[in-house]
Amino acid sequence: MKKILLCKESDERETRTALIPADIKKLISMGFEVTAVRGTGEKSGITDDEYEAAGARLVSSNEEGYKGNDIVLRIMKPESIEGIESGSLHLSYLDPFNEKALLDKMANAGLAAVSLEMIPRTTLAQKMDVQSSQTSLAGYAAVVNAAARLPKILPMMVTPSGTINPARVFIIGVGVAGLQAIATAKRLGARVDAFDTRPVVEEQVKSLGASFVKIDLGEMGQTDQGYAKELTPEQIAKQQEAQAKVCERSDIVITTAKVFGRKAPRLISKDVISRMKAGAVIVDMAVSTGGNVEGSKLFEEVVTDNGVIIMSGDMLERQVPNDASKMLSGNFTAFLTHFYNKETKELDIRLDDEIMRGCLLTQGGKIIHERFK
Numbered sequence: 292m293k294k295i296l297l298c299k300e301s302d303e304r305e306t307r308t309a310l311i312p313a314d315i316k317k318l319i320s321m322g323f324e325v326t327a328v329r330g331t332g333e334k335s336g337i338t339d340d341e342y343e344a345a346g347a348r349l350v351s352s353n354e355e356g357y358k359g360n361d362i363v364l365r366i367m368k369p370e371s372i373e374g375i376e377s378g379s380l381h382l383s384y385l386d387p388f389n390e391k392a393l394l395d396k397m398a399n400a401g402l403a404a405v406s407l408e409m410i411p412r413t414t415l416a417q418k419m420d421v422q423s424s425q426t427s428l429a430g431y432a433a434v435v436n437a438a439a440r441l442p443k444i445l446p447m448m449v450t451p452s453g454t455i456n457p458a459r460v461f462i463i464g465v466g467v468a469g470l471q472a473i474a475t476a477k478r479l480g481a482r483v484d485a486f487d488t489r490p491v492v493e494e495q496v497k498s499l500g501a502s503f504v505k506i507d508l509g510e511m512g513q514t515d516q517g518y519a520k521e522l523t524p525e526q527i528a529k530q531q532e533a534q535a536k537v538c539e540r541s542d543i544v545i546t547t548a549k550v551f552g553r554k555a556p557r558l559i560s561k562d563v564i565s566r567m568k569a570g571a572v573i574v575d576m577a578v579s580t581g582g583n584v585e586g587s588k589l590f591e592e593v594v595t596d597n598g599v600i601i602m603s604g605d606m607l608e609r610q611v612p613n614d615a616s617k618m619l620s621g622n623f624t625a626f627l628t629h630f631y632n633k634e635t636k637e638l639d640i641r642l643d644d645e646i647m648r649g650c651l652l653t654q655g656g657k658i659i660h661e662r663f664k
């Protein structure tokens with residue numbers, strides 16, 4: 292297995308590409324062959340000529356590229372898998388908790404399907420972790436978007452005409468996105484509060500110069516993969532109540548709270564929003580998995596009766612496709628390099644490797660991953 296196809300994304304909103312020319316050069320020098328679909332890098336600022344100069348063969352469509360290639364790379368889950376040759380390795384996000392029918396289809400088509408969201412969170416796999424590489428950019432973009440929409444500036448300013456107090460930013464959920472959001476808001480001069488249910492986060496928040504909002508919810512903790520545990524309805528009610536006052540005084544609230552494989556917790560109610568300041572901005576980064584904020588809408592902005600702006604915070608990494616593609620490409624290249632066999636000069640699907648076992652969902656006509664069988 293060594294013939295890679297770089298697909299063109301089918302969602303018009305997608306701006307990123309899975310491989311950049313510098314990494315294609317690297318892969319070709321190792322012994323891989325790369326085919327790219329024309330136009331795949333356009334929205335990331337990469338021309339077909341650059342792909343060609345890096346050594347890629349160009350084709351006009353995904354379907355044309357499927358013929359003769361056995362490693363298929365794309366970012367988002369495929370709309371159609373028709374034409375992909377049986378036995379091929381397919382790498383992309385698959386949204387496996389919600390896409391049982393797609394997994395069945397991929398299994399029936401004889402594909403070895405890797406789900407990027409299932410790459411284990413181990414030290415060795417860190418450089419392949421697309422979730423982290425992309426959500427950290429999204430955390431940055433969330434603050435920049437909110438700041439641009441806010442009718443205030445973020446830093447303190449002392450001038451002869453008067454003093455402007457720093458804006459107050461509240462970050463709920465301090466994982467990869469939340470940490471980057473705190474760092475960005477601090478760089479822009481805001482006063483930042485943050486909360487997360489994982490107690491280990493407090494130190495990280497403080498080291499970035501933000502205040503940690505203390506809420507005692509009893510038993511919380513995290514899984515061995517570093518993900519939050521799901522709260523009980525009573526704990527969520529207690530959290531909502533305790534953080535309401537912080538929301539009311541904040542100019543920007545960014546919510547990133549997620550529980551892996553489950554619906555996101557609803558953390559900000561309409562009632563709390565009705566008590567927030569006119570012109571305050573909320574960015575709901577969990578909007579596609581159920582939403583942390585009552586009334587948030589995917590890919591839409593909502594302005595409430597009292598003038599609070601609720602922004603959709605999904606896929607914000609798409610706003611910085613240049614860097615997002617570079618990081619994604621690094622993740623894909625690290626994966627391909629890890630499973631490359633120097634002797635055969637081919638990629639091996641090694642199931643004795645815990646990274647492959649963690650993210651390979653289908654193979655040999657079946658769903659093989661314990662969690663999705």
Ligand code: NAD
Pocket residue numbers: 411412413414416417420422423463464465466467468469486487488489516517518519522530547548549550551556558
């Ligand atoms: P995520 O996207 O699943 O969740 C985002 C954040 O929301 C998490 O910090 C979670 O604790 C928090 N959250 C959940 N419910 C909440 C609630 N009710 N209120 C407030 N916050 C809530 O998680 P993530 O950002 O992808 O990662 C979480 C952690 O995993 C990271 O901070 C990091 O320590 C770890 N991690 C490890 C590796 C690795 O070792 N390779 C890679 C990436 C992340």
